[in-house]
Amino acid sequence: MEVLNLGMVGGGTVGSGVFHALQQNGALLAARIGIRIHVRKVAVKSVEEPRPYPIPRRFLTTNWREVVEDPQVQLVTELVGGTTVAREVVETALRLGKPVITANKALLSAHGPALFAEAERHGTNLYFEASVCGGIPILKALREGFVGNRVTALYGIVNGTCNYILTRMTQERADFQTVLREAQQEGYAETPPDLDIDGHDAQHKTGILASLAHGHWIPADYIAVEGIRAITPLDLQFAAQLGYTIKLLGIVKQLKERARHQGEVPLQVSVYPALVPSDHVLARVQGVYNAVFVRGDVVGDTLFYGRGAGKDATASAVLSDLADAALDVRLGTRRRRPAFVKGPDAVRVVPLDDVVSRSFVRLSVIDQPGVLARIAAVFGRARIGIASVIQPEGHTGEVVPLILMLHEAPDGAVRKALDRIARLPVVKAPPVRFRVESLT
Amino acid sequence: MEVLNLGMVGGGTVGSGVFHALQQNGALLAARIGIRIHVRKVAVKSVEEPRPYPIPRRFLTTNWREVVEDPQVQLVTELVGGTTVAREVVETALRLGKPVITANKALLSAHGPALFAEAERHGTNLYFEASVCGGIPILKALREGFVGNRVTALYGIVNGTCNYILTRMTQERADFQTVLREAQQEGYAETPPDLDIDGHDAQHKTGILASLAHGHWIPADYIAVEGIRAITPLDLQFAAQLGYTIKLLGIVKQLKERARHQGEVPLQVSVYPALVPSDHVLARVQGVYNAVFVRGDVVGDTLFYGRGAGKDATASAVLSDLADAALDVRLGTRRRRPAFVKGPDAVRVVPLDDVVSRSFVRLSVIDQPGVLARIAAVFGRARIGIASVIQPEGHTGEVVPLILMLHEAPDGAVRKALDRIARLPVVKAPPVRFRVESLT
Numbered sequence: 001m002e003v004l005n006l007g008m009v010g011g012g013t014v015g016s017g018v019f020h021a022l023q024q025n026g027a028l029l030a031a032r033i034g035i036r037i038h039v040r041k042v043a044v045k046s047v048e049e050p051r052p053y054p055i056p057r058r059f060l061t062t063n064w065r066e067v068v069e070d071p072q073v074q075l076v077t078e079l080v081g082g083t084t085v086a087r088e089v090v091e092t093a094l095r096l097g098k099p100v101i102t103a104n105k106a107l108l109s110a111h112g113p114a115l116f117a118e119a120e121r122h123g124t125n126l127y128f129e130a131s132v133c134g135g136i137p138i139l140k141a142l143r144e145g146f147v148g149n150r151v152t153a154l155y156g157i158v159n160g161t162c163n164y165i166l167t168r169m170t171q172e173r174a175d176f177q178t179v180l181r182e183a184q185q186e187g188y189a190e191t192p193p194d195l196d197i198d199g200h201d202a203q204h205k206t207g208i209l210a211s212l213a214h215g216h217w218i219p220a221d222y223i224a225v226e227g228i229r230a231i232t233p234l235d236l237q238f239a240a241q242l243g244y245t246i247k248l249l250g251i252v253k254q255l256k257e258r259a260r261h262q263g264e265v266p267l268q269v270s271v272y273p274a275l276v277p278s279d280h281v282l283a284r285v286q287g288v289y290n291a292v293f294v295r296g297d298v299v300g301d302t303l304f305y306g307r308g309a310g311k312d313a314t315a316s317a318v319l320s321d322l323a324d325a326a327l328d329v330r331l332g333t334r335r336r337r338p339a340f341v342k343g344p345d346a347v348r349v350v351p352l353d354d355v356v357s358r359s360f361v362r363l364s365v366i367d368q369p370g371v372l373a374r375i376a377a378v379f380g381r382a383r384i385g386i387a388s389v390i391q392p393e394g395h396t397g398e399v400v401p402l403i404l405m406l407h408e409a410p411d412g413a414v415r416k417a418l419d420r421i422a423r424l425p426v427v428k429a430p431p432v433r434f435r436v437e438s439l440t
Numbered sequence: 441m442e443v444l445n446l447g448m449v450g451g452g453t454v455g456s457g458v459f460h461a462l463q464q465n466g467a468l469l470a471a472r473i474g475i476r477i478h479v480r481k482v483a484v485k486s487v488e489e490p491r492p493y494p495i496p497r498r499f500l501t502t503n504w505r506e507v508v509e510d511p512q513v514q515l516v517t518e519l520v521g522g523t524t525v526a527r528e529v530v531e532t533a534l535r536l537g538k539p540v541i542t543a544n545k546a547l548l549s550a551h552g553p554a555l556f557a558e559a560e561r562h563g564t565n566l567y568f569e570a571s572v573c574g575g576i577p578i579l580k581a582l583r584e585g586f587v588g589n590r591v592t593a594l595y596g597i598v599n600g601t602c603n604y605i606l607t608r609m610t611q612e613r614a615d616f617q618t619v620l621r622e623a624q625q626e627g628y629a630e631t632p633p634d635l636d637i638d639g640h641d642a643q644h645k646t647g648i649l650a651s652l653a654h655g656h657w658i659p660a661d662y663i664a665v666e667g668i669r670a671i672t673p674l675d676l677q678f679a680a681q682l683g684y685t686i687k688l689l690g691i692v693k694q695l696k697e698r699a700r701h702q703g704e705v706p707l708q709v710s711v712y713p714a715l716v717p718s719d720h721v722l723a724r725v726q727g728v729y730n731a732v733f734v735r736g737d738v739v740g741d742t743l744f745y746g747r748g749a750g751k752d753a754t755a756s757a758v759l760s761d762l763a764d765a766a767l768d769v770r771l772g773t774r775r776r777r778p779a780f781v782k783g784p785d786a787v788r789v790v791p792l793d794d795v796v797s798r799s800f801v802r803l804s805v806i807d808q809p810g811v812l813a814r815i816a817a818v819f820g821r822a823r824i825g826i827a828s829v830i831q832p833e834g835h836t837g838e839v840v841p842l843i844l845m846l847h848e849a850p851d852g853a854v855r856k857a858l859d860r861i862a863r864l865p866v867v868k869a870p871p872v873r874f875r876v877e878s879l880t
Contacts, residue, residue, distance in 0.1 A: 021738045025588050031655070031784040032587050033777075129585075135739035137585025144584075145569075145577025147472050148465050148759025215471070281745060284724045291743075298461045299575035299756035302746035303731075305721060306739060316739035319588025331773045337473075344471040 003036045004326050007067035009089045010079030011044040011055050014103055014130070017311030018077060018318045020053035029319060035326045037075070043067040045080075052311050068093045075325050077318060078102040083110050094118045094126065099325040099334060103130035103314055109204035109220045112211070116340040125328065126339040127321035132205045133158055133290045135313030136306040137320060142212050142294065143337065149296030150345075151213035155276075155439060156250040158205040160288035160308040161189045161196035162228050166236070166246060166273075167286045173233045188288060198227035199248065199271045206250030209292070210269045213252055215343015218269055224352040226272040230432055235362055238390060238403045239434075244275035244360070245283040246434060255350055265347045268355045275360050275436040282439065293439065353412030358387070358436035361404040363421065364429035367394040371426045372402070378424075382417040384409040399428045405436070443476045444766050447507040447538075449529045450519030451484040451495050454543055454570070457751030458517060458758045460493035469759060475766045477515070483507040485520075492751050508533045515765050517758060518542040523550050534558045534566065539765040539774060543570035543754055549644035549660050552651070556780040565768065566779040567761035572645045573598055573730045575753030576746040577760060582652050582734065583777065589736030590785075591653035595716075595879060596690040598645040600728035600748045601629045601636040602668050606676075606686060606713075607726045613673045628728060638667035639688065642711045646690030649732070650709045653692055655783015658709050664792040666712040670872055675802055678830060678843045679874075684715035684800070685723040686874060695790055705787045708795045715800050715876040722879065733879065793852030798827070798876035801844040803861065804869035807834040811866045812842070818864075822857040824849040839868045845876070 006022075008015055022029070022039060030036040042055055043064035061067060068076055068089060076093040078100055080086050086107050093100045095118065102108070108115070108131055119126045129139045133156070142151065157163050161183065168179045180197070183189035195201050203225045210218045228248050239246050248271070255266040276283050281303050285291040290308030295301050307313035328334045365371050372389065379386055385407035394400035406414065418431045446462075448455055462469075462479060470476040482495055483504035501507060508516055508529060516533040518540055520526050526547050533540045535558065542548070548555070548571055559566045569579045573596070582591065597603050601623065608619045620637070623629035635641050643665045650658045668688050679686050688711070695706040716723050721743050725731040730748030735741050747753035768774045805811050812829065819826055825847035834840035846854065858871045 021588055025590065025738065027784055028590060029588050032583075032781050135736075136742060137581050140580065140585055141577050143472075144763065145580050145760050146756065147763040148461055148469050148756055150465065150468060279724070281721065281724050284719070284721050289741075296575075296756060298465065298752050298759070300747045300750075300753055301729075302576060302744075304742075304744055306742035310740075312738050313740055316586065316588055316736060319738070320585050323584065323587040327776055331771070331776060333771045333773055333776075336767055336771060336773075341472050344467055 001030060001034065001036050002330055003038050004074045004329060005040040005072050006037050006075045006077065006322070007040055007070055007073035008042040008077045008079065009064045009067055010077070011042045011051060011060065013052055013311045014314045015042065015079040016051040016053040016055055017315035018079065019055050021312070021315040021319055029323060033323050033327055035330055037322055037326055040073055041067045041070060064089055065092070069096065074098065074329055075322065076100045078104060081106070083107050087111055090115055090126070091118055094122050094124055097122045097124045099125050099127065099329060101127045101318055101321040101325055103318060105131040105204040105208060109207050112340070113217050119339055124334050125325065127325050128339070129321045130314050130317035132208050133292060134306070134308045134310060135316045136290060136292065136304045136308065137317065138292045138304050139212060140320070141304060142209070146294065146296050146299060149298045151252070151294060152254045152297055153295040154209055154213055154252040154292065155282060155437065156206065156209060156292040157247055157282065157285050157290050158250045158292070158308060159196050159202045159248060160290055161193065162248040163285065163290070164188045164288045166228060166231065166248065169231065169233055170236045170245070173237065175233055176229060176231060197229060199225040202248060202250050202271045206252065206269065206271050209250065210252040210267070211340070214265065214267065214347050215341060216347045217340065218349060222269060222349045224270040228273050231273055234401055235432060235434065238362065239275050239360060240278065241390065242405065243278055244436065245278045246273050247276055247282065249274045249437065251437070255355070263346055265345050266350050267347050269349050270352055273434050275434055276439060280439055353410065353415070355411050356408050357411065358408050359406040359414050360434045360436055361406060361418065362432040363402045363427055364399050365402045366426045366428060367396055367398045367400045368426065374424060374426060375421055378417050378420050379406065382413050384413060384417055441470060441474065441476050442770055443478050444514045444769060445480045445512050446477050446515045446517065446762070447480055447510055447513035448482040448517045448519065449504045449507055450517070451482045451491060451500065452519070453492055453751045454754045454758070455482065455519040456491040456493040456495055457755035458519065459495050461752070461755040461759055469763060473763045473767055475770055477762055477766055480513055481507045481510060504529055505532070509536065514538065514769055515762065516540045518544060521546070523547050527551055530555055530566070531558055534562050534564055537562045537564045539565050539567065539769060541567045541758055541761040541765055543758060545571040545644040545648060549647050552780070553657050559779055564774050565765070567765050568779070569761045570754050570757035572648050573732060574746070574748045574750060575756045576730060576732065576744045576748065577757065578732045578744050579652060580760070581744060582649070586734065586736050586739060589738045591692070591734060592694045592737055593735040594649055594653055594692040594732065595722060595877065596646060596649060596732040597687055597722065597725050597730050598690045598732070598748060599636055599642040599688055600730055601633065602688040603725065603730070604628045604728045606668060606671065606688065609671065609673055610676045610685070613677065615673055616669060616671060637669060639665040639711045642688060642690050646692065646709065646711050649690065650692040650707070651780070654705065654707065654787050655781060656787045657780065658789060662709060662789045664710040668713050671713055674841055675872060675874065678802065679715050679800060680718065681830065682845065683718050684876065685718045686713050687716055687722065689714045689877065691877070695795070703786055705785050706790050707787050709789050710792055713874050715874055716879060720879055793850065793855070795851050796848050797851065798848050799846040799854050800874045800876055801846060801858065802872040803842045803867055804839050805842045806866045806868060807836055807838045807840045808866065814864060814866060815861055818857050818860050819846065822853050824853060824857055
């Protein structure tokens, strides 16, 4: 059986997970693809650092160039993370014509197009299934499974930390800070947690999904992003009462069917917490799990669900890419499915202010007659319709929550109306607002 | 751009769906894979037959050999269904070295290994993503996405007709015959419905999934099958009360982790209606939708959801295979991922009688003192534990339902105990029994 030599850069959580999975299932993989993948060397930051799975000392080096530049090494994994050394590793390998497998969404988000161009120049390829939603083969599904589809809508729960926190807040009626602290202690959230909690990790992944789905690279700064810090148990409770669950969603949505034929696809690409109907499959995605709901113009509605992170789930995706890369190397088809293929349709990312959606609004108001009328007047002047109101009973003069469901309106108009409402004397805290995604 | 000529055999529901999808998205597909797929000819049973999407007269012929044997035709789709003409079509194309794309699960179930061998002999390949779960790219996920995983458990809702009927029975508390009749009128069930309702369609698909997951062809007659005819609204209602939903499942489960290392994987492969926890994602799969829950030893738990049938969803899968086949033809890598690859581990399908599971049992008994004791005695002698009992209040002498949840026990033992219970004078109808799958 043919053997291909793998050089690994990064032997931490994901790296050691890949090493372990290759030990455990390497023979199975070999039987399936007809190629044995042999780990030749693993570059690590420090030989002594603790890792979830052990890697024997003889494989280790602290010099990544020794791995990447080894003439015997035919495939390279970049599993160090970050955008500095990782970038150098990937570029060096690609310049040597070696296929690179990476799990690094931050690197792709920052330098994707440059790296894809580098791969093309040197007749090789970059594989990145593991960069989005860990074990869920979502990039393969988009690229290959739905190769005959236009993706008209995609909604992803792509950050396990946020989904874990929201699930626990919902189940335990606990507040954000308490659950975050516990999640950090349990290892479900990083310290500092900002990259996850503020939606930036989801933004990277949503950008990659949007780019693959539409064949145009969408830079992160085109993607409006809101995190989950503002969500309170009260919001989850009122949302539930109205038949909804709050999820942090990465959204890639074609806004008008028509415009496509005028040469340009208007796209919404954003990340924010949204209300989704509680009986929808997406709403049932709990804990650290990820899921991506994809609507194709031929296939209809689909959903892909699984673990989005962790050493093993991510290793599963790296092994899938390794198998593709190994077949491509052996068969001499390194550019069979290039890392990125430009699509035929032009796209335009529509500013979030122009995106139309329904809204859930929670205000903290003084409980006194006429409050609702004053608030309704602001929405009325902005031509924003109110669909329903929940006004829990309180005592006169107390600060109480007031929940409003708004009809469809442009995002900017809702934002401006809420700015005005925030300045009303009867409103005692900044308005909280989440968009409603009906997913139909 | 390179052009490949496609010869289509079958221009009915799926065939015309593929023709239409190629018209609609052919340019998109070409941009993505760098190859334009040109439909040269479509063989149909009758030129005049109605089809959901029109195919211009100039493409049509009633002679399939004219399509398959045309030297200009480089790829062939077989979308006629059945196992007679379809088999001839596939064999003829493969013998000419032409890759074949099929959606025909019945053909694969009956003649899979012979067709795979034929493809191998002639250095070509057979593609069949569309044969299982229509638009869900589940075969690609198993074969490529999870190439580095052993599949330890797989549970599939793989028959949309049954899932539609069970969903409506649950929502409307309507009986099986009524819902079936309406489903037939609406086009969600065939006339006669037996292939779906009695589980044989699910059996074909489950066999294909099991074979791909474990690398050994599992013939249909190894797969125990029960359909959904016995389910009543009462069962759905009591199941709900206990926290469960009833779904027709295709099950492929590795029974003991240990035995693998003794050279043989003991496998359960069966199709039957089962109780699944109502809060599990699988339980939320409603209507005509399909879903496959896959547990991999590296990736953990995953789920794939979408439309399992219909002209468009199936066309999406055919286009995915067409893209793979076109790339394989153009790059000269026709056996890149052979249709079927034998796995390294030996497998043994365990007879259902030896499979251990929990059970839900509904008896129709005379409401009189001592009935439960007599029934419990039978289970006691068979060493089957009773976990819980629901005994709705009735009037003495009336026939009332008695619901029992049984602890884990071998299937054969439960069957024999129920045979004995059926003969008790107080039991007035054949016992109804469904297995419980906790999915943990």
